[in-house]
Amino acid sequence: xxxxxxxxxxxxxxxxxxxxxxxxxxxxxxxxxxxxxxxxxxxxxxxxxxxxxxxxxxxxxxxxxxxxxxxxxxxxxxxxxxxxxxxxxxxxxxxxxxxxxxxxxxxxxxxxxxxxxxxxxxxxxxxxxxxxxxxxxxxxxxxxxxxxxxxxxxxxxxxxxxxxxxxxxxxxxxxxxxxxxxxxxxxxxxxxxxxxxxxxxxxxxxxxxxxxxxxxxxxx
Numbered sequence: 001x002x003x004x005x006x007x008x009x010x011x012x013x014x015x016x017x018x019x020x021x022x023x024x025x026x027x028x029x030x031x032x033x034x035x036x037x038x039x040x041x042x043x044x045x046x047x048x049x050x051x052x053x054x055x056x057x058x059x060x061x062x063x064x065x066x067x068x069x070x071x072x073x074x075x076x077x078x079x080x081x082x083x084x085x086x087x088x089x090x091x092x093x094x095x096x097x098x099x100x101x102x103x104x105x106x107x108x109x110x111x112x113x114x115x116x117x118x119x120x121x122x123x124x125x126x127x128x129x130x131x132x133x134x135x136x137x138x139x140x141x142x143x144x145x146x147x148x149x150x151x152x153x154x155x156x157x158x159x160x161x162x163x164x165x166x167x168x169x170x171x172x173x174x175x176x177x178x179x180x181x182x183x184x185x186x187x188x189x190x191x192x193x194x195x196x197x198x199x200x201x202x203x204x205x206x207x208x209x210x211x212x213x214x215x216x217x218x219x220x
Contacts, residue, residue: 004178005171005174005178008189026213035080037149039109039111040146042075042079042082044142046067046085047067047138049063049070050067052066053067061098064085064088064089068089081109084105088104089101100122113141120134166212167209
């Protein structure tokens with residue numbers, strides 16, 4: 001489509017492997033962000049379930065078993081962290097210390113909140129710390145973080161839609177002109193000056209999309 005609109009030549013499509021690569025990287029980034037949001041939601045449920053079990057007088061080991069059952073009920077086979085929690089409980093069942101099992105669980109996820117809590121949990125276990133207090137603090141922080149993320153997503157939803165519309169408008173306008181009045185863009189094709197002008201327009205178009213996405217991309 002870009003080769004046809006901006007250069008009117010199928011040969012120009014051979015010049016865009018870099019664009020395909022960059023777009024692939026962008027899609028990978030979006031998938032990672034979505035996976036992170038999903039992880040935080042499930043991780044909050046995990047800590048909340050363990051915290052609730054401790055409040056009911058269960059041990060921390062049994063708390064993780066209850067958490068596994070809770071995740072199974074809430075997410076079923078679609079759960080992102082349920083297999084790792086199941087592995088954690090299996091390790092505890094074969095007499096691996098729960099703090100070590102949780103530390104190995106945390107190594108599977110490159111998130112600061114998980115790594116930090118694993119260190120606190122290990123230290124508290126060795127020193128006889130208050131699990132319930134640490135869990136409550138972690139759950140409270142996680143809930144606050146997730147609420148901020150959700151508020152940002154809600155507030156930025158309209159802006160994201162506007163960006164999508166603005167991204168498609170130049171392509172739509174060019175397509176309309178190409179179809180309705182092809183002679184209007186004729187001088188821009190197959191000559192050095194026209195190729196230069198269209199290349200500059202394409203570069204500005206790409207830069208605007210990049211800047212727009214950076215503006216609406218707010219990380220917590």
